[in-house]
Amino acid sequence: MNFMPISNWRWHGLALSAALLDQASKSLIDGMLTLGEQVPVSSFFNLVYVLNPGAAFSFLADAGGWQRYFFIVLALFVSGWLAFLVKTPRPRYEALGLSLILGGAVGNVMDRMITGKVVDFLDFHWNGMHWPAFNFGDVFISIGVALLLWTTFRESPLQTEPKH
Structure with missing residues (x-):
């Protein structure tokens, strides 16, 4: 395993x-587009301005408002836990994955705390089918999860870190 030699605070940065x-x-999208506006960029990608009161894929979007506080508390708890994990020495790609998840979660929880909804603006589509709109926080979370999965499955169960 490749443990990080530099201060763990770089991962918080x-x-x-x-x-x-x-x-x-x-903020840029909010300044450029009006709510609901869609700007075609290519044959498969649009910039849009939508607000999502739910979670991924609009999960619980129509739950009546209580989900805002639930997702805020959940995100703050998970962010605190991730911040703690990032603080402890761990392999480089694992720390990178945790840091990206933490950054994405904090970005999205800031939206929930300020407006109660998350701003989404990246809209990919093909043959009339649209992937649910998302944002860079979601991208960071997805890349972070992929890195964690990769670090988990790339190591043999027989490989263990020597005890000191």
């Missing part, structure tokens, strides 16, 4: 950078 990039992109 990466998480903060991801959250800030997510928030900056959402």
Whole structure:
């Protein structure tokens, strides 16, 4: 395993950078588009401006409002746990994955705390079928999860870190 030799705080800096990039992109969309507006960019991609009161794939979007507080509490709890995990020495790609998940989660929870809804603006489509719109926070979370899965499955169960 390749444990990080540099201060663990760099991973918190990466998480903060991801959250800030997510928030900056959402602010840019808010300034460029009106709610519900769709701007074709290519034959398979649009910029849109939608607000999602639910979670991934609009899960619980029509739940009546209580989901806002549920998702805020859940995201804050998970973010605190991730911040703790990132603080402890771990393999580089695992730390990278955790940092990206943390940054994406913080970016999205900021939206929920401010407006009660998450700004989504990336709209991919093909043959009239649209993937649910998402944002950079979602991208960071997805890449982070992929990195965690990759680090989990790339190591043999027989490979263990020597005890010191």
